[in-house]
Amino acid sequence: MGIEDSSAAIPYADSAASRDSSPYSSASAVAHTLLLLQSDDPNLRVQAAKEIRRLTKTSQRYRRNFSAAVGPLVDMLCCDSADANEAGLAALLNLAVKDETNKIKIIDAGALKPIIGFLRSENLALQEHAAAALITLSASSVNKPIISASGAIPCLVDILGHGSSQAKYDAVMALYNLSTHPDNLTLILHTNPIPPLINLLKSCKKSSKTVEKCTALLESLVGFEEGRTVLTSESGGILAVVEILESGSLQSREYAVGILLTMCQSDRSKYREPILREGVIPGLLELTVQGTVKSQSKAQMLLRLLRDTPYPRSEIEPDTLENIVCNIISQIDGEDQTGKAKQMLAEMVQVSMEQSLRHLQQRALVCTPADLPINSCTSEVTLK
Known part of the structure; x- marks a missing residue:
């Protein structure tokens, strides 16, 4: 599922290995925990939820075996106890990781309404768990339109501006997951996410995963004229993208050059000058040599569009x-x-030549016996 399930299952404080040494002990643990989850004692229910969280941390088998816990855990989200809310939500998150059936079952059981309520909560732990849960739940193609229709998108965008660092990262990830459903992009765009996304580009470490997902989301949003207009009008918006193009991770730089290329291709006369004013040329030249294959191609295309005539x-x-x-x-x-x-x-040519020379040397070392000089390697078919 790629990045969509990249929020790993939340670890429980007790990091001991799951008690699954035999099928009998496994079944016994599941039965006992499910019994506790049905208890009238709220403390026992919290204890059971924490046990489910622990057992499902790394075990796909336990995630399947505890599928029956989804309903009672969702009920815990509706309690007045923050402890019960947090324990239930964390257990549900672990149950959903890499399990499509549980993802869908959690939504069908009515978890979305309380989760969205937690996104608005002043309890930062609940807010972070809710955003993390939406990352995993939104990895399901079945869930994407349901989550977007539930009103989650405006809450996630609000977190981009006001949440904790972890909640902001999780909100970006969830929004990116939702954006891969075609109908959701316009819904996201109408919540005005570009200003907080630009602020994240400015404030976060350029090589961070947060920036990577911000630029990925922005590349999709500038496919719309409204998105391009907002990015251009936002103070320092284009400059923030140019800085990622220069200093971001390889993947972030690919998204960043894609943003600028989409803008210039849509209306060269409108966007050429604003892009040039931000000093994009050095970064583009570097990408033509050091970027990914897609980055190199996009950088060359953008350079052609930025000159006085693109022809x-x-x-x-x-x-x-x-x-x-x-x-x-x-x-x-x-x-x-x-x-x-x-x-x-x-x-740039010098850098390219140095990289090529190092590559050739590495290849020569691979094919050359240790006792022979590099220049004595001959082209022969090696017998297998």
Whole structure:
């Protein structure tokens, strides 16, 4: 399920291994815990929920065996006790991890209403558990439209601006999961998520997972004109994306260049100048050498769109990367500054050559016996 189930099951304080040494002891533990969960004593129910949380932390078998606990645990979410709420929610989260049947069963049992209530709670622990639960529950394609129709999206966007660091990360992840359902993107866009997403780009570590998912979500949202307009009008919005393009993780940089390329492709005359003003050229040049395969392709496409004309030149002035960049720099700083472009390209070429040399050396070392110099390696078919 990729990133959709990346919120690992919440560990219980007792980190001892699950008591499942034999099928008999496993069945006994499940039966005993389910019995406690039905008790009239609220303390015993909390104890049972914590035991379910512990046993299902790493065991897919226990997640299946405790499927019958879903209903009683959802009932605990409706109690007036914060302890019962937290214990029940944590147990449900662990039951849902990597279990499609339990994900759907939890929603069908009525968990969404109290979970959304917890998103609005001043109890930060409950808020964080609720956001984490929605990450896992929204990994199910069946649940995505149900969750979005329940009113969860505005609450998640509100957390982006006012939640704890952990809750913000979980909210971004949940929103990203929901955004993969086509009908949900417009619902997300109408809750005005771009300003808090930009603030997260500015405040979080550029290489963080939070930033990665923010840029992924933004790339989807700028597919709409409303999204592009909001990003451009937001103070420092384009600059924040450019900074991720320069300093983010490889995946974040790929999303960031995708954001700018989508904008420029949609209306080059409108977005070319705002993008150029934020000093995007050095980062794009670096991506043409050091980015992922998709980043390199997108960076080259964007460079072509950013020059004075996006169309190929005549044979007199070939459509090379150097000419494209020289043209862009001259439009910004004047003809006497085109040397900047050549210097940037020279640096990028040098980096590319060094990377290629290291790669060749590594390959040579793999195929060369330890007692022979690298330059003596011959091209021969190795017998297997």
